[in-house]
Amino acid sequence: MSDNQTLIENRPPSVAHLFQDRVERTPDAEAYRYPVPSASGRGPDEWRSLTWGQTAERVYAIAAGFVDLGVAPEERVALMSATRVEWILVDLGILCAGAANTTVYPQTTAAEAAYIVADSGSRVLVVENVEHLAAARASREHLPELARVVLVDAEGYAPDPDDPEGWVLTLAELEARGTALLARRPEAVRDRVAAITADRLATLIYTSGTTGRPKGVRLPHGNWSYLAKAIAGTGLVREDDVQYLWLPLAHVFGKVLLSCQIDLGHVTAVDGRIDRIVENLPVVRPTYMAAVPRIFEKVYNGAAAKARAGGAAKYRIFQWAAAVAREYARASQDALRRTGRAEVPLGLRSRHKVADALVYAKLREAFGGRLRACISGSAALAPEIGYFFSGAGIHVLEGYGLTESSAASFVNRAGTYRTGTVGKPLPGTEVRIAEDGEVLLRGPGIMAGYHGLDEKTAEVLESDGWLHTGDIGVLSEDGYLRITDRKKDLIKTSGGKYVAPAEIEGRLKALCPYVSAVVVHGVDRNFCSALVALDETAILGWAAEHGLADRSYAQVLAEPATTALVEGYVDELNRDLQRWQTVKKFRILPRDLDVEHGDLTPSLKLKRPVVEREFRHLLDEMYAGTKEA
Structure with missing residues (x-):
């Protein structure tokens, strides 16, 4: 049995267990960085940090707060917020209470959010701001099971005389309740964590379907601890990394990045404001980050537009450099596949060196200058865009997965990646291609089923564990998967x-x-x-x-x-x-x-x-x- 397989099979039952272990091992190491706007609102943000010990203090207080509110194991707590450090603290608090997080995008309409909260049976709803609170109040009559609402950002909050007594709590008040409970019962949270088993529900993520009602995907605790160990086993992420995390954490792609980080203990800088990405990168100076293809397309288009604005000569240089980058990337990847060495002809190397000085180095500097790799997922990246970044020294490693497979099933590895493919399966994940070309997956990351929808579950999940992805793909002889399209598209x-x-x-x-x-x-x-x-x-x-x-x-x-x-x-x-x-x-x-x-x-x-x-x-x-x- 391989070391990776042993690690996966002997993994802890949950991320809550991984978190406890991480805190005990490196309590004083930096865990998260987060921005705080300047007092005037006009200057640059101030970035602050939390150590793993400081994170645990808040997480355990939040977890105990949920216990004090009467939240039972596997009971749902809905979380509606943009990506921010408090999202992570609340999510970990939910997990450490043995409960399950129902994720809700902050952009979700009031009607759809109410449907998700009601369909999931969520007992508590955590909202980011007073606008979300107002929507919850307006939907209250349709949410008979909702016992409490917790408000993260209390700016502008005013009690409503129509609210039931104690219906709204601020996050600070929830933490204070939890701290008081822990003073009375110091083992309250540890007892909850100790009782978690791998098959218990951890996360309920509703797919943002294009037709009909969204379906709740049931992801047990063991799925997340598996992915933490499997991703670590690829060598893709390291203990000394600095991750820049801006992806929506309500989405499974963002969520899986948290599990891996807790296992390895590296630093994560958290800021979900998309309009701050360009400004944040030189400040955070990440060694890796994840993004979706649309971001890479916008960066490429922005670089081309900036070159064009510099005049015809600069634009011609950019176009030439872009062509060299693609040629270099193709040649080096082809050579690596054939010979095991990424060697390119001398003439191409010389042109690439000139193009690097003129174009690529500036582009890398815009990403902070330390970026080892980017992980791209959620949709297909156009190969020509991928080859451009590869040749420019910004290694975009495509991966593949679905909400139903806990996000990560395939990923390219640094040093052996192939643009246009989504790489090889994670350790412990099986794949086969059906007769009609559909990609089927099986492994520890596959969902338990759709929430309350047994018939829908049976349509995609076979009795022996094979998941029908709905994607059409081709598998190379050495295990690289290329997704060609959605079956329904x-x-x-x-x-x-x-x-x-x-x-x-x-x-x-x-x-x-x-x-x-x-x-x-x-x-x-x-x-x-x-x-x-x-x-x-x-x-x-x-x-x-x-x-x-x-x-x-x-x-x-x-x-x-x-x-x-x-x-x-x-x-x-x-x-x-x-x-x-x-x-x-x-x-x-x-x-x-x-x-x-x-x-x-x-x-x-x-x-x-x-x-x-x-x-x-x-x-x-x-x-x-x-x-x-």
Whole structure:
């Protein structure tokens, strides 16, 4: 039996156990960094730290607070908050109380949040701010099982005479109750942790589905301790790392990063404000961070736009350097696969060295200058974007998993990664490809089932533990997985040809630095079309250089010159596609796609059916006069 397998099979039953062990081993080591806005609100944030011992003091007080409120083992506590250090403290408090966290995105509508809280049977709801509290108050009549609401940020809070007595507590009040309980019963939390078994419910995460009600995915304690040990076993993350964590922790991708960090004990800097990422990176100087493809696309487009703004010569240099980066990455990865050594020809090495001095070094410095690797997940990264960052010395390691598999099932390893694949399975995870190409998974990270939905569970989870992912993939002889598309997203044209839209969408985003999002359409049609959203900053930069500086974003999108610009890139795209894959027509959307309009999930995944419904008139316009329209 391998060391990894032994480690996994002998793992503790829960992250609560891992946390206790971590605190006992390194109480004085730094655990978390978090920003505190300046008093004036205008200066830079002040970053503060918590040691593992200080973290434990607050976590155990919160856990004891939940015990004092009468929260029973496996009973649900809903947590609705953006990514911040208090999210982590509350989550660990829930786990150490033996309860289960129901995660709720802060952007969730009041109606959907109420559904999740009610469907999960949550007894306590933790909300970030007074706006969330107001929504909870408005939904109270639909939440008969909700006994308490805990408010994290009490700024602007005022008691409501209509609230039942004691219904609202601040987080500080919850911690004070817990501290008082621990003074009376010092072992209250340790007894709860000792009683946790691997099969008990730890987390209930509701999938942000594009149709119908979201489904609650039941993830036991043992799933998280397995992933902590399995990720550590890959060597991907180290004890001396500094992680920058901004991903939504309500999402399974963000959540799994916490488990691994607790096991290894490295530092995590926490700030969920997406608009502060660029500002924070040089301050935090992370050695690794996780992100979704949309972030890498925006960084690439931003770098191209900045070069273009510097004049024609700078833009030509950037384009040349980008081409060299892709060539270098392909050559080194191919050589590594063939010979085991990432050697490239001397001429390419020389060009790469010049490009590094002119372009890549500045890009790495913008990431803080110490970045060893980025982990990309949640959706497919366009290979051309991946090759660019690889060649620039920013190693983007794609991974793969679902909420139903606790996020991490596959990941590329540093030094042996292959752009365009999601790497190899984690130790302890099995994979097979079904006859129709669907990826099936089995292992300790697979969900226990959908909450209260036995029939839905049976549709995807076989009796012998194999999970149907709904993704189509190809497995190489040496175990690297390439996801080609979602099974339900595959397009079958009226001519009977199958088209993988994500592959085409990724290619166009890599070709055109102005594109923010693409939706390729063509089900039961006689050709493929596309809805194209343009990045506001990038396209306004182009407009300023082409006599359109006085136009607004909406006006630039409607300009014939903008359509001609995109058409050139679509023509370039089509030259490398099979005839039935080519995009015959496209329309530029009147705005970018975003979470606020419901086009993207909170983890920035495309909600294809939502976009197609909203812009149905543009699709119908493109197919008007054809026999399928």
